[in-house]
Amino acid sequence: MPNAEMFGDGLRRSSFLLHLDQHDPEARPGELVETTVPSRALHRDARVTLYLPARYRRTAVYPLLVVHDGGDYLQYAAAKTVLDNLITRPAWAGSSPAS
Numbered sequence: 001m002p003n004a005e006m007f008g009d010g011l012r013r014s015s016f017l018l019h020l021d022q023h024d025p026e027a028r029p030g031e032l033v034e035t036t037v038p039s040r041a042l043h044r045d046a047r048v049t050l051y052l053p054a055r056y057r058r059t060a061v062y063p064l065l066v067v068h069d070g071g072d073y074l075q076y077a078a079a080k081t082v083l084d085n086l087i088t089r090p091a092w093a094g095s096s097p098a099s
Helices: 015-019 070-076 079-088
Strands: 004-007 010-013 031-039 044-052
Antiparallel strands (some): 031 044
16 A cells, blocks of 8 residues: 555554645745756766755755655656645654644
């Protein structure tokens, strides 16, 4: 069962997990930017997609999340929407709301 949590009495659906990929109307949408970075390991430039949060400022310091196969996460796991939602409600990142 996808999006489930394990408990002593078996599996149950988690409404927290089911709705994290649904747009929160209070979330300000971030921006996806395509760019290239030089790679010494690959001996060529590598294409990357950057997620910039809403109200991004070049002078601010932000946490870094690196996702390999990020294109798949954007397409199949709604990564942009999940990040928008987690920035709006950071408490969601630490634990799921009580049922």
